Amino acid sequence: MSEASREDLGWIEGKDRRLEVLSPAPLVLSTPVRLLAGKRITDKESMFVRNIQDLAEAHSLEPRPIEGWEIELTGLIDPSRLIIHAEELLEMDQVEHEMVLQCSGNGRSQYQGTPGTPWKQGGLANVRFTGVPLSAVLQKHNVRVDHQVKYVTAAGADLPMGHEFQALEHSLPVADVLEKSILALSLNGEPLPGIHGGPVRLVTPGFFGTMQLKWLARLRFEIDESPCFYHAIEYRVPLSPVKPGEQFRFTLENSRPTWFIRLMSYVLDPEPGAELAAGPVTVSGVAYNDGSARLESVLVSSDGGQSWQPAEFQAPESPYAWYQWRTQVNLEPGIREIWSRAFDAHGRTQPLDGSVSWNPNGYEWTGVFKTEVTVA
Ligand SMILES: Nc1nc2c(c(=O)[nH]1)N[C@H]1C(S)=C(S)[C@@H](COP(=O)(O)O)O[C@H]1N2
Numbered sequence: 001m002s003e004a005s006r007e008d009l010g011w012i013e014g015k016d017r018r019l020e021v022l023s024p025a026p027l028v029l030s031t032p033v034r035l036l037a038g039k040r041i042t043d044k045e046s047m048f049v050r051n052i053q054d055l056a057e058a059h060s061l062e063p064r065p066i067e068g069w070e071i072e073l074t075g076l077i078d079p080s081r082l083i084i085h086a087e088e089l090l091e092m093d094q095v096e097h098e099m100v101l102q103c104s105g106n107g108r109s110q111y112q113g114t115p116g117t118p119w120k121q122g123g124l125a126n127v128r129f130t131g132v133p134l135s136a137v138l139q140k141h142n143v144r145v146d147h148q149v150k151y152v153t154a155a156g157a158d159l160p161m162g163h164e165f166q167a168l169e170h171s172l173p174v175a176d177v178l179e180k181s182i183l184a185l186s187l188n189g190e191p192l193p194g195i196h197g198g199p200v201r202l203v204t205p206g207f208f209g210t211m212q213l214k215w216l217a218r219l220r221f222e223i224d225e226s227p228c229f230y231h232a233i234e235y236r237v238p239l240s241p242v243k244p245g246e247q248f249r250f251t252l253e254n255s256r257p258t259w260f261i262r263l264m265s266y267v268l269d270p271e272p273g274a275e276l277a278a279g280p281v282t283v284s285g286v287a288y289n290d291g292s293a294r295l296e297s298v299l300v301s302s303d304g305g306q307s308w309q310p311a312e313f314q315a316p317e318s319p320y321a322w323y324q325w326r327t328q329v330n331l332e333p334g335i336r337e338i339w340s341r342a343f344d345a346h347g348r349t350q351p352l353d354g355s356v357s358w359n360p361n362g363y364e365w366t367g368v369f370k371t372e373v374t375v376a
């Protein structure tokens with residue numbers, strides 16, 4: 001364990017100073033609503049950071065050298081071990097995904113009595129990742145994946161630093177990995193910054209942030225899910241509802257990983273706590289899901305859900321990107337809440353009471369979004 005990984009590594013030069021430090025080590029930075037509002041793409045300066053483990057040499061917004069970076073592939077593949085030299089990816093055809101990057105703990109502070117980082121809505125971004133499909137790399141090297149393989153387990157080069165001193169790794173369903181995962185080399189058209197996983201990140205659109213493994217070093221093709229603490233105990237939700245406060249012992253059988261992004265919408269403008277004049281106000285925000293169905297509508301209420309009006313939006317080209325929506329509401333004087341609620345073509349929506357999906361670690365908040373403003 002490197003000592004540097006345990007201490008506060010300081011501010012990331014170039015990050016917007018308005019980011020809120022939720023933890024100095026491991027580094028967790030939350031993006032204030034005003035830095036997300038009105039922008040289709042979240043710039044690297046405004047992007048949230050969620051390290052479970054720090055990697056001292058990657059504590060920068062600068063790109064990291066790709067020369068000499070290796071990714072080891074093992075498990076039920078033929079050949080049984082393969083080293084990918086990251087430089088070779090530069091020569092291959094690249095694909096781009098505009099996509100939501102969202103921590104599965106985002107919105108946690110709205111649940112009662114859940115431990116962990118008290119995220120409001122700042123663990124969220126919409127960015128462009130570019131890289132080489134993992135399936136193309138396998139094809140290039142004539143790698144055969146055994147038909148028994150069910151999961152691909154990915155790990156970064158970062159060192160364990162949690163109480164459990166286990167290295168972070170996550171397992172993803174092999175079908176999704178072969179269909180969607182890319183070895184990402186760039187972010188918003190520039191070489192991937194160190195703090196966001198450079199030089200190589202495993203990016204699988206439609207999956208929660210924790211599954212987007214930074215500083216990719218190892219991939220294992222396996223029958224079983226990883227027993228790693230962060231995959232087998234944390235970053236999971238029970239398969240059946242648990243009452244708030246109830247004890248729950250996580251096993252691989254009674255729970256599932258926080259894999260697919262849940263349907264969500266947010267009011268980004270006005271920002272929470274804004275002071276406004278009475279009358280018509282333009283309200284705007286974003287909405288998205290896991291990319292498996294288009295959004296059908298976003299409804300907005302300024303009277304506590306008694307009446308709802310549809311917002312306008314245009315579907316983005318990428319199914320994994322957020323939709324930007326806007327509408328006008330009429331605000332009466334007083335303390336008011338502006339609510340937003342999205343619906344998708346699978347018939348999914350945000351429950352009026354988000355606490356119905358309460359789970360012991362407070363993941364996957366998907367309740368109706370509520371912003372409080374003061375109207376004079
Ligand atoms: N190697 C590695 N990958 C990681 C993490 C980490 O600590 N180490 N944190 C994960 C979590 S929980 C999230 S939400 C996202 C955050 O991505 P960002 O820091 O680029 O915003 O990275 C994920 N990938």
Ligand SMILES: [Mo]
Nearest residue numbers: 050103104210
């Ligand atoms: Mo996360």
